Amino acid sequence: MKRLSSSGSLDALISICPPKEEKNSKKKQIYSREFQAMLDGLEEEDSLEEAGQATEKKRRLSIGQVKALEKNFELENKLEPERKVKLAEELGLQPRQVAIWFQNRRSRWKTKQLEKDYAILKANYDALQLDYNNLEQEKEALTAKLIELKDKLKEENSESSHSIKEDSPNFSQQNKEHDFRDNDDDSNGINKEESNANAQLLISPASSSFQFNGSSSSSDSSNHHWFQPFDSRTILGNMYHPQLVKVEEQCMFTAEESCNFFSVDQAPTLQWYFPGQ
DNA sequence: TTGTGTTTTATTGCCTCC
DNA sequence: GGAGGCAATAAAACACAA
DSSP states (O other): OOOOOTTTHHHHHHHHHHHHHHHHHHHTOOSOHHHHHHHHHHHHHHHHHHHTSOOOOOOOOOHHHHHHHHHHHHHOSSOOHHHHHHHHHHHTOOHHHHHHHHHHHHHHHHHHHHHHHHHHHHHHHHHHHHHHHHHHHHHHHHHHHHHHHHHHHHHHHHHHHHHHHHSOTTHHHHHHHHHHHHHOSSTTHHHHHHHHHHHHHHOOSOOSHHHHTHHHHHHTTTTOGGGGGGGGHHHHHHHHHHHHHHHHHHOOOOHHHHHHHHTOSSOOOOTTTOTTO
16 A cells, blocks of 8 residues: 555555455465365454454445446546545445545546547548548549640641641631531530530549548639539539540640630639539 | 456556645 | 555456357
């Protein structure tokens, strides 16, 4: 026993003796089991006589006592001296037992709390990991698409510069007009193509990450305007894919035009197409 | 019944606060 | 320096499979 407090000195003294005797009796187990049991029995009788009371074997608290202690612990997990004495009297325990119970209870509570905190941290970590993986996939897909489109633009530029040399100086304008007539009776044909081209550029096979972290794309819109149409890219991909092939074939944007197209202050959100969103 | 793992009660030593 | 808290640990009590 480390200290004898003024309030608990007696019960502390009482609780000192039995454990030490138990320890000694364990160390003395050099005889046969039966003989040892007999010796232990004699020792117990001796200590009974010495103490003049029932042996203080380690006993579990009753359900009622534990319930009352739990209730008090919920109210306040630390124990003022007056409360300790009062509680001990109410439950028929030594104040020291109450103090020990609170100490052990605090320890258990702390362990549980650590486990909870760990579970929360792990869940957050896993979510972040998933998010990161999705973004990585997204990035790879976009990079591949970008390379593909750059190559296509190069090809088309070289082809058009070839034909400009061969044909009349008005070829480009005439050709564009011809395309518009062929493509569509709709007077908004070019707008549609722009939308489609826009959608095609931004379509990605990995589509889940923005739902997961949707704010990232919109909050960064001042820096990355071209990200915004992603919100609906999956559906766009399904709906417009056949036409997009056509757009790719007929796309006559130069590199500069493409850059201008993507650097508008506010990119189209395509909400006109998804009224519910 | 017994071996083994878990929970609960209690002790010990160290530390901080007043 | 005493009182009380905490971490580490011991040991008894308990649960449970084999």
